[in-house]
Amino acid sequence: MEYRRLGKAGMRVSAVSLGAWLTYGGSVEGDQAAQCLRAAIDNGINFIDVADAYAYGEAEKVVGGVIRDYKRSDLVLSSKLYWPMSNNVNDQGLSRKHIMESIDKSLRHFGTDYLDIYFCHRFDANTPLEETVRAMSDLVQAGKILYWGTSVWEAEQIEQAVSIAKQYNGYLPQVEQPRYNMLDRHIEPAIIPTCEQHGLGLTVWSPLAQGLLTGKYNAGLPEGSRGATTKWLDRELNENNLNKVRQLTTIAGDLGLTTSQLALAWVLRLPQISSVITGATKPEHVLDNIKAGEVQLSADVQAQIEAILA
Numbered sequence: 161m162e163y164r165r166l167g168k169a170g171m172r173v174s175a176v177s178l179g180a181w182l183t184y185g186g187s188v189e190g191d192q193a194a195q196c197l198r199a200a201i202d203n204g205i206n207f208i209d210v211a212d213a214y215a216y217g218e219a220e221k222v223v224g225g226v227i228r229d230y231k232r233s234d235l236v237l238s239s240k241l242y243w244p245m246s247n248n249v250n251d252q253g254l255s256r257k258h259i260m261e262s263i264d265k266s267l268r269h270f271g272t273d274y275l276d277i278y279f280c281h282r283f284d285a286n287t288p289l290e291e292t293v294r295a296m297s298d299l300v301q302a303g304k305i306l307y308w309g310t311s312v313w314e315a316e317q318i319e320q321a322v323s324i325a326k327q328y329n330g331y332l333p334q335v336e337q338p339r340y341n342m343l344d345r346h347i348e349p350a351i352i353p354t355c356e357q358h359g360l361g362l363t364v365w366s367p368l369a370q371g372l373l374t375g376k377y378n379a380g381l382p383e384g385s386r387g388a389t390t391k392w393l394d395r396e397l398n399e400n401n402l403n404k405v406r407q408l409t410t411i412a413g414d415l416g417l418t419t420s421q422l423a424l425a426w427v428l429r430l431p432q433i434s435s436v437i438t439g440a441t442k443p444e445h446v447l448d449n450i451k452a453g454e455v456q457l458s459a460d461v462q463a464q465i466e467a468i469l470a
Contacts, residue, residue: 161174161175161176161203161204161205161450161453162174162175162453162454163175163206164361164433164434164435165361165434166277166307166334166335166361166363166434167334167335167355167359167360167361167362167434168334168359169307169334169359169361171236171276171306171307173206173207173236173361173363173434173435174204174205174206174207174236174435174453175428175433175434175435175436175453176205176424176428176435176436176438176449176450176452176453177205177206177207177208177209177363177435177436177437177438178196178197178200178205178207178208178209178437178438178439178440178446179208179209179210179365179437179438179439180193180208180209180210180211180214180219180222180223180439181211181214181219181365181439190222190225192441192442193222193226194222194225194226195442195443196440196441196442196443196445196446197222197223197226197227198226198443199440199443199446199447200440200446200450201226201227201230201234201235203446203447203450204450205446205450206234206235206236207235207236207238207363207435207437208223208227208235208236208237208238209238209337209363209365209437210223210237210238210239210240211239211240211241211243211279211281212239212240212241212243212245212262212265212266212269213240213241213242213243213245213281216245217245217265217266217269220239220266220269220270221269221270223237223270224269224270224271224272225271227270227271227272228271232272235276236276236277237270237272237275237276237277238275238276238277238278238279238363239266239270239275239278239279240278240279240280240281240311240337241254241258241259241262241263241266241278241279241280241281242254242280242281242282242284243281243282245262253284253286253287254280254283254284254287254291254292254295255284255287255291255292255295256291256292256294256295259292259295259296259299260295260299263275263278263299263304263305267304273303273304274303274304274305274306275304275305275306276305276306276307277305277306277307277308277309277334277335278296278299278304278305278307278308278309279308279309279310279311279335279337280292280296280308280309280310280311280313281311281312282311282312282313283310283312283313283314283317289317289320289321289324290324290328292321293321293324293325293328293330294324294328294330296308296330296331296333297325297328297330297331300331301331307331307334307335308331308333308334309333309334309335309336309337309360309363310333310335310336310337311336311337311338312337312338312339313336313338314350314351315350315351315353315354318333318336318351318354318355318358318360319354319358321333322358332358332359333360334359334360334361335360335361335362335363335434336351336355336360336361336362336363337362337363337364337365337437338351338362338364338365339364339365339366340362340364340365340366340367340427340433341364341366341367341368341369341373341423341427342369342373342404342408342423342426342427342465342469343369343372343373343396343401343404343469344366344369345469347362347364352430352432355432356432361432361433361434361435362432362433362434363433363434363435363436363437364427364433364435364436364437365437367423367424367427367436367437367438368420368423368424368438368439369396369401369423370396372396372397372401372402372405373405373408373419373420373423374418374419374420374423375405375406375408375409375412375418375419375420377397377402377405378402378405378406378409404468404469405419407468408422408423408465408468411461411464411465411468415455415461417452417455418448420448420449420452421448421449421451421452421455422452422455422457422465423452424436424438424449424452424453424455425452425455425456425457426457426462426465428452428453428455429457429462436452
């Protein structure tokens, strides 16, 4: 496993990480989720990414039940806050009240004294950014979190957060967590350069476009798949994208890779990427994804991929 620095921070995270979105504590049973988590940790993944909104805290509890069997300092554990967690008008957003109360709930769920990374899960236009930045900085000062970051923020919002943190001599955000994959490259023009300028790492989610880049939809909708049972893929599951994925599958086969491994390796081609956050419903999915961290794509292969993605 390759380990990369979290931006300019000294901490290193596994190039391939495991996330709990839409799975653990929800659609994936506890024992099966535990098997995936153990397969990840036992095979070199040290970064486990969660959020309080994932199954309304249940994902945090599932992960917490597994990590108690491991040395805490061997792991990089993250969670996030922003989305409403109840009908309480203050149980949402990035106010100081919600931040201070949410971190304590998450720590109880995980059964740990601190998180390595705490993400602001979206930008909160209803809370002064100064309030959010100073609250996150205070959590670092209190030892409840080691680093804080943003998730799905615009470049201008990241710039503002960095500026405010510097103004008040606080802790700067250290990482941004955006969506990024072969079919969604919106972060390349502004977000990646902004993060690089200010030393933020990038831990990207949906690197396989929610399964589209695994190639499993190349011949239609498999029964029970996310594309067949949910609306998550409605926007992207079209013939134009499928044609691209079919061509990518051919390239992957020529290289002795799965389509998933090719797609993950393509994301990891960028040095600004600290980690790709993968999902898994079976241990074998974890092991397959891990192999992508060992793949180096040649310039010729990258050129072939660019021609397909256009």
